[in-house]
Structures are given as C-alpha cells and as structure tokens.
Amino acid sequence: MKNILSSTLNTIKADMDTDISSPGRYRLLRRKIVSLMALVTLLPLLSLAGINYYEHQNTMTAEIQAPLRALVGKAKHSFELFLAERISAVSFIASAYSFNELSDDANLQRIFQVMRREFTGFVDLGLIDPTGRQITYSGPYDLVGRNYSEQAWFQQVQFKGTYVSDVFLGFRKFPHVVIAVRHTTESGQSWVLRATLDTMHFDRILAAMGLGPGSDAFLVNHHGVLQTESRRYGRVLDKLPFELPPTNFESNVQSVREPDGQNVFIATAFVADTDFALVAVKPKPTAFSTWYTVRIDLLFIFVSGVVIIFLAVYRVTSLLITRLQESDEQRLGAIHQMEHSQKLSSIGRLAAGVAHEINNPLAIINEKAGLMRDIMGLRPDFPEKEKFARQIEAILRSVDRCRGITHRMLGFAKRMDVKIEVLDLNAVLVETLGFLEREAEYRNVELVRELAPDLPNVPSDHGQIQQVFLNIMNNALAAVPDGGRIVLRTWDESENFVAISIQDNGCGMSDETAKNMFEPFFTTKKEKGTGLGMSITYGIVKRLGGEIKVMSKLNEGTTMTILLPKHSVEG
Amino acid sequence: MDMSTWKILLVDDEAEFINTLAERLDIRGISARVVYDGDAALKAVAEEVPQAMVLDVMMPGIKGLDVLQRVKEEHPEVQVILLTGQGKTRDGIEGMRYGAFAYLMKPLDLEELITTLGEAISATQGTPHA
Numbered sequence: 001m002k003n004i005l006s007s008t009l010n011t012i013k014a015d016m017d018t019d020i021s022s023p024g025r026y027r028l029l030r031r032k033i034v035s036l037m038a039l040v041t042l043l044p045l046l047s048l049a050g051i052n053y054y055e056h057q058n059t060m061t062a063e064i065q066a067p068l069r070a071l072v073g074k075a076k077h078s079f080e081l082f083l084a085e086r087i088s089a090v091s092f093i094a095s096a097y098s099f100n101e102l103s104d105d106a107n108l109q110r111i112f113q114v115m116r117r118e119f120t121g122f123v124d125l126g127l128i129d130p131t132g133r134q135i136t137y138s139g140p141y142d143l144v145g146r147n148y149s150e151q152a153w154f155q156q157v158q159f160k161g162t163y164v165s166d167v168f169l170g171f172r173k174f175p176h177v178v179i180a181v182r183h184t185t186e187s188g189q190s191w192v193l194r195a196t197l198d199t200m201h202f203d204r205i206l207a208a209m210g211l212g213p214g215s216d217a218f219l220v221n222h223h224g225v226l227q228t229e230s231r232r233y234g235r236v237l238d239k240l241p242f243e244l245p246p247t248n249f250e251s252n253v254q255s256v257r258e259p260d261g262q263n264v265f266i267a268t269a270f271v272a273d274t275d276f277a278l279v280a281v282k283p284k285p286t287a288f289s290t291w292y293t294v295r296i297d298l299l300f301i302f303v304s305g306v307v308i309i310f311l312a313v314y315r316v317t318s319l320l321i322t323r324l325q326e327s328d329e330q331r332l333g334a335i336h337q338m339e340h341s342q343k344l345s346s347i348g349r350l351a352a353g354v355a356h357e358i359n360n361p362l363a364i365i366n367e368k369a370g371l372m373r374d375i376m377g378l379r380p381d382f383p384e385k386e387k388f389a390r391q392i393e394a395i396l397r398s399v400d401r402c403r404g405i406t407h408r409m410l411g412f413a414k415r416m417d418v419k420i421e422v423l424d425l426n427a428v429l430v431e432t433l434g435f436l437e438r439e440a441e442y443r444n445v446e447l448v449r450e451l452a453p454d455l456p457n458v459p460s461d462h463g464q465i466q467q468v469f470l471n472i473m474n475n476a477l478a479a480v481p482d483g484g485r486i487v488l489r490t491w492d493e494s495e496n497f498v499a500i501s502i503q504d505n506g507c508g509m510s511d512e513t514a515k516n517m518f519e520p521f522f523t524t525k526k527e528k529g530t531g532l533g534m535s536i537t538y539g540i541v542k543r544l545g546g547e548i549k550v551m552s553k554l555n556e557g558t559t560m561t562i563l564l565p566k567h568s569v570e571g
Numbered sequence: 572m573d574m575s576t577w578k579i580l581l582v583d584d585e586a587e588f589i590n591t592l593a594e595r596l597d598i599r600g601i602s603a604r605v606v607y608d609g610d611a612a613l614k615a616v617a618e619e620v621p622q623a624m625v626l627d628v629m630m631p632g633i634k635g636l637d638v639l640q641r642v643k644e645e646h647p648e649v650q651v652i653l654l655t656g657q658g659k660t661r662d663g664i665e666g667m668r669y670g671a672f673a674y675l676m677k678p679l680d681l682e683e684l685i686t687t688l689g690e691a692i693s694a695t696q697g698t699p700h701a
Contacts, residue, residue: 356629359656359677360585366678367591374598403678 030321037313042306049302053295060291065253065265068282071209072251072267075217076278078205079271082121086197087162087179087273089119094183094193102127102193103135112138115195123176123196128154130190139196148194157182157192164274167199167219167227167236175199175228175236199236202228209280216281219271220244227276244268247277255284351409362402369395423460425500425564426451426490432469433488436477445480448487455490458498458564464540465564471537472502472560479506479558496566497546503559509552517550574685577692578619579603582612582638583627583654588677592625595681601688609633616642616649623650623691625684628666636666643670650691654679 093102093111101107112125124139132149148154157163157180165178177197184190206217206228219227224240226233233240245254251269258264263284270277285292373392376382433447440447476486486504493499509517516522518538541548545565552558579596581603583589593605604621606612609632612624624642628635639651650672666674672691675684 356656360588363656363677363679364585364588364591367588367595367681370681371591371595371598374595378598399678407676 026321026325029324030317033317033321034310034314037317038310041309041313045302045305045309049298053298056294056298057291060288064282064287065267068265068267068280069251069253071211072217072253072269072278072280075205075209075280076251076269076271078208079202079219079276079278080273082201082205083164083179083271083274086119086121086195087164087181089115090125090179090193090195091162091181091183093125094181094191099127099129099185099189099191102191105136105138108136108138121197121201123198125193125195128192128194130192135191153178153180154192162273166221166225166275169237199228211280211282212286214283214286216279218279219276220279221275221277232281244277244279251278355406355410358402358406362399362406365395366399369399421459421462422457423462423465424455424457425460425465425498426453426455428462428465429469429488429490429500432466432473435470436473439477440486443477443482443484445477445483446485448485450487450489452489452491455492455498456566458566460544460564461540464544468537468540468562469500469502471533472562475533476502476504476506476558476560479508480504481506493563497563498566499561499563501559501561503557505557508554508556508558509550510554514550514552518548572689572693574599574601574689577601577603577623577688578621579688580612580615580621580624581605582607582609582624582630582635584608584630585627589627592679592681592684596685599685601685609635609638612638613641616646620646621649622695623652623672623688625652625654625688628653628655636669639666639669639671648695650695652684652687652691 093115097107097111102111108125108127112122115125116122124137124141124143126137126139126143127135128148129135132147132151132154134143134146134148137143153163153165161182163178163180165180167175167177169175175198177199178194179197180192180194182190182192202219206219209217211217216230216232218230218233220240221227224244226236226238226240229235230238241259242256245256245266245268246252247268247270249270249272251267253265253267256264256266265282265284265287267280267282268277369392373389373396376385376388376392382388429451430449433449437447439445473486480486484505486502489499489501489503491499517534519535522535538548541562541564547563549561549563550558551561579601581589581593582605583592584607586607589605589607593603596603603625604615604619606615609630612626613633615621616624626635626638635653639653642649642651647670651666651670653666653671653674654677655674656677672694673687675687
C-alpha cells in the first residue's frame with residue numbers, strides 16, 4: 001500500500017516537472033491525482049463497509065440461529081415429556097396389575113378407559129404373554145390371539161424392557177406409534193403390555209413451535225424417513241431428500257444447501273428414548289429478510305458515499321488543476337514577455353552600437369562622394385562627367401538608404417520617457433490617418449471609419465500611440481491591393497479597456513507569419529523593412545499596459561486589435 | 572551673408588571625415604580650422620575664438636560634451652553644433668541643455684549643415700557680447 005502510494009506520488013511529481021506546454025499534461029495529472037485521492041479516501045470507506053458488512057451478517061446469523069436452537073430444544077423436551085408420561089402410564093399399569101387381572105377383558109376395558117381419560121393420544125391397549133400371543137385387547141380392532149413372537153419390536157421389548165416404535169400407518173391408515181413395556185414378577189412370570197399412540201399430538205407440539213411462513217418442523221428417524229408430515233419435504237414415511245446433518249441430543253443449528261439449491265438453516269436434536277430426531281428448517285431468505293433490507297440501505301449509503309467522495313475529489317482536483325494551469329500559463333506568459341523585453345533591450349543596445357559604428361564610415365563615404373561631386377562640378381571639362389555623376393548619385397542614394405536603416409534602428413533603440421496625457425483615441429486615429437490618406441487616395445483604397453462616438457478618453461502617450469497606429473496602418477496599406485478596403489473601428493471593450501481594430505482585406509498572413517510577426521527582425525517585406533516595426537508596436541502597447549491581438553487568414557485579410565487600459569498603469 | 576568671413580572650428584576624431592568636410596566647405600567659400608580631439612579643440616578656441624564649432628560627441632580623450640561645457644563656460648558666444656552617429660539620444664538632449672545650438676546626425680546633409688551654421692553665426696552676431 002505504502003509502495004503504491006509513494007510510486008503514484010512520484011509519478012505525479014514527475015508529471016508536474018514535465019514540459020507545461022505538452023498536450024495532455026494536465027489531463028494526465030488530473031487523472032492521477034483523482035485516482036490517488038480516490039484511493040486514499042475510498043480505501044478506508046471500503047474497508048469499513050466490508051468489515052461492517054461481515055460483522056453485521058455474523059451478528060444477524062447468530063441472532064437467527066439462537067432462537068431457532070432454543071425453540072428446537074424446547075419442542076424436543078415437549079416430545080420427551082409427552083412420551084415419558086405415556087411410557088410411565090403403561091409401565092405403571094403393567095406393574096400395578098397382575099397378569100390375571102390384565103387377562104380379564106372387562107378389567108382391561110376399564111383400565112383403558114381410565115388411561116384414555118387421564119392421557120390423550122392412546123388408541124388401544126393389549127396384553128401379550130411371553131410366547132408373543134395377544135391375550136386380551138381393548139381397542140377398535142379384534143387382535144385377540146394374534147402372535148407377535150416373530151416381530152422385531154417384540155424381540156426388542158423382551159431385550160430392553162421398554163420400546164417405542166417408529167411411526168407406522170397400521171390397519172387404520174393413519175400414523176401411529178407403539179409403546180411396549182415388559183413386566184417380570186418376582187416369581188419370574190413376565191408379560192408385555194402394548195399401547196398404540198395416535199401421532200396427532202406430535203403435530204400439535206410441532207404447530208405450537210410457531211414457526212413463520214416458509215419454515216418447517218418435523219420428526220425424522222435415523223434412516224431419514226419422515227415421522228410427521230413436512231411442509232417442505234413430503235408426507236409421513238416419505239424419505240428426506242438430503243442427508244440429515246450430524247445430530248446429537250443437544251439442539252444444533254447448521255447451514256445446509258437443499259437439493260433444489262435453496263440455502264436453509266436446519267436445527268436438529270435427537271428425542272431421548274426414541275429413534276426420532278426433531279428437525280426445524282428456516283429458509284435463509286426468510287430469516288435474512290431484515291438483513292437484506294438493512295444491506296440495501298447500507299449499499300445505498302456506501303454507493304452514495306463513494307459517488308459524493310468521487311465527485312468532491314474530481315471537483316476539487318479539477319479546480320486545483322485549472323488553477324495550476326492558469327498559473328503555469330501566466331508564468332509562461334510572464335517569462336515569454338520578459339524574454340521578449342530582454343531580447344528587445346539587447347537588440348536595442350546592439351542596434352545603437354551598430355548604427356554608431358556604421359554611421360561614422362557612412363559619413364566618410366557621404367563626404368567623399370559629395371567632394372567628388374563638388375570637384376566634378378567645379379570642372380566643366382571633366383571627362384565622362386555624366387557617367388561619373390550617375391555613379392556618385394548612386395553612392396549617395398545608397399548612403400541615404402543606409403542612413404534610413406540606421407535611423408530606424410536607432411528609433412528602435414530609443415527609450416524615450418513615456419509622457420502620459422488624456423487622449424481622445426478617435427482623434428489620434430483620425431490624425432494618424434491623415435499621414436496615409438494621400439497614398440490611399442492615389443491607390444483608390446477605401447478607408448472606412450466606424451468610431452464609437454462615446455469612446456472614453458484614456459491616459460496614454462500621444463506620440464507612441466500614434467507610432468503604433470501608423471505602424472499597423474502602414475502594414476494594412478501595404479497588404480491591401482489597389483482598390484482595397486481598410487476599416488478602422490473603436491469601441492468600449494470592458495470596464496478596464498477600450499479597443500481599436502484595424503481590419504484590411506489584403507493578402508493576410510500564414511499562421512507561421514502571424515505567430516512570428518512581433519519578433520524583432522521578422523519581416524516579409526524583404527529589403528523594404530527592418531523587421532522591427534511590429535516588434536516596436538508590441539513593445540509600446542505592452543509598456544502602455546495594453547494588449548495586441550492579431551487575427552489573419554491567408555488571402556482574406558488581417559484584423560489587428562489593440563486593447564488600451566482606461567486607467568493609468570504602474571510601471 | 573558672406574560665408575568667407577565665418578570663423579568655423581571643426582572637431583572630430585574621424586580625420587577622413589572631418590578633412591573632407593572642411594574641403595567641401597572650402598569649395599563653398601567657407602574656411603574652417605580642423606582639429607581631431609577635445610584637447611586640440613580647447614587649445615584652438617584659446618588661440619582664436621571661432622564663431623561656431625562643429626563638435627563630435629563621441630571622441631577619445633575629452634568627450635564632446637565636456638568640450639562643449641568648457642567652451643561655453645569661457646566663451647558663451649561660441650555656437651556649438653553637435654555631431655553624433657547615435658541619433659537624438661540622451662547625449663543630444665544633454666548637449667542642448669549645456670547650450671549647444673543644434674544637434675545633427677551623421678551622415679551629414681551638407682546643405683543642412685551650412686544652413687545651420689548660417690543660423691548659428693547670425694545668432695552669434697545678434698548677441699550683445701559678440
């Protein structure tokens with residue numbers, strides 16, 4: 001876990017150190033931070049939910065099993081008591097009366113009547129001599145003279161003294177249990193008293209257990225044969241469809257999977273002095289119905305918690321990443337601007353040096369050429385005078401051209417103090433336009449003014465703003481063909497800025513050109529430009545606290561937009 | 572205006588430039604003394620006070636602006652035209668404050684120089700001290 005966390009943290013740190021302009025960096029970073037935070041927050045919740053689930057289920061199981069165990073224990077005692085009372089009654093009669101007394105039909109009838117009155121469930125009573133022959137019988141059948149000597153139960157009663165049979169249907173086709181007791185006198189005479197019990201009373205005891213719907217309780221013998229009717233597994237004497245779980249005389253609850261796949265709790269206990277086991281069955285879905293409801297609630301709370309945590313984590317991370325991105329971009333912008341300023345400053349110093357170094361030899365060339373022209377002018381007979389005059393003029397024109405270049409370079413290097421005054425930008429724009437109107441007229445270029453009449457005055461430097469306008473308008477005029485169109489617009493941009501745009505329908509720029517147009521020495525005018533005009537423009541606008549944007553499409557035109565602050569900026 | 576009477580001093584360490592300039596002025600009837608550094612300029616002024624001097628700002632030894640200051644201290648009537656290869660930088664503004672008459676940039680336009688010299692000498696002649 002510690003390793004996973006530290007390795008994830010290390011990857012996040014590595015990602016943060018990567019190039020901030022690389023695409024997908026923030027997406028990847030967001031994904032990793034969300035994963036880590038989700039892992040850190042959801043893991044305890046998951047563990048807690050898991051432990052809670054497990055503990056709750058165990059508690060619920062215990063709470064279900066304990067009452068079932070107690071119920072089976074209680075019902076088992078009821079059975080034992082019921083049978084013990086009846087065995088005692090038969091045993092008492094066998095010992096209280098002599099063989100002769102019991103051999104008398106009238107006596108046996110009377111004793112049976114008393115038994116039935118005192119103990120419910122007896123169906124008949126009969127006396128059997130040691131040879132297995134029924135001597136007397138009181139009950140609904142005529143069983144006198146029947147010989148039981150070959151039957152297993154007679155053998156067992158002879159051996160054990162007391163015997164309780166499995167349930168059987170008998171002649172009357174309803175379930176019975178036989179209780180047989182052997183009595184031996186001091187003189188060695190013995191007889192067997194045999195009574196039949198109706199198992200209806202067993203059903204009453206089972207019904208008194210009060211098991212809920214879907215549950216079941218029944219008696220079953222060692223061979224898995226049902227001794228009472230079962231709601232789930234069939235009628236009396238049907239075979240139980242599964243192996244009875246290990247059972248003893250203490251009631252015990254186990255979890256069993258039925259052949260049809262249903263999971264049930266089965267509580268079992270042997271009934272003393274019989275071959276019976278009491279079985280109670282409770283299906284798990286019924287038993288766990290409360291737990292299932294609680295489980296759904298828990299699941300709902302857990303899922304809601306996960307969703308809320310995840311959303312919160314995602315939201316917070318997104319916010320942080322957005323802030324990080326903005327801060328990176330600002331930092332990058334500041335660095336870029338600083339680099340640009342440093343570049344401009346270095347180039348300015350270089351330009352001044354170069355201009356000075358060039359101007360001195362240029363001045364010599366200028367003077368020498370001028371002197372040559374002077375000398376030639378003084379001598380009317382100078383051979384090939386016109387030819388020489390043309391060469392000298394060419395030299396002087398080149399000197400002029402060089403002078404223009406060095407002057408522009410010095411203009412770039414110039415760092416004049418900014419003189420701030422309140423300006424009507426519309427007026428400055430119209431004034432600047434005056435410089436170009438003649439050329440526009442000559443080339444039939446339409447100059448459209450869409451100037452906001454209520455444009456607020458702004459504090460700025462008149463000369464520098466004019467230079468900015470002039471540079472951009474010059475470029476626009478150079479870009480449009482004869483008969484083209486240049487639109488000048490001004491508007492109130494926002495609370496802090498006014499905007500000026502100069503739009504032309506000229507040749508436009510490629511993306512590459514638009515990207516580099518503010519770089520010093522970048523030019524598309526070949527010999528005509530120094531490549532410093534737009535760089536100076538950019539520097540001035542930035543220094544005045546403004547922004548400059550370019551939108552251009554090749555062969556469709558360019559729109560330059562300048563934003564200038566309405567209020568003075570420091571620095 | 573009779574240019575032949577003008578007393579001009581030309582000061583620049585670029586000998587080729589300043590000699591040629593002197594020669595061209597001479598062709599136009601303007602005689603001028605030529606020196607090549609600040610010391611020589613101060614010495615020349617001490618020997619004969621010119622009406623106007625054309626002074627390069629960037630020179631080895633005593634700088635043009637120092638020469639200007641010292642000349643103006645002793646001879647405020649001398650009109651000084653500053654020359655530079657660096658355009659209207661702070662030196663130019665400084666020079667104008669010390670009393671320079673004008674500030675011209677190399678390469679020179681000779682006609683502009685002559686016009687400026689004329690104006691400077693007129694200004695000298697107009698000063699009561701002269």
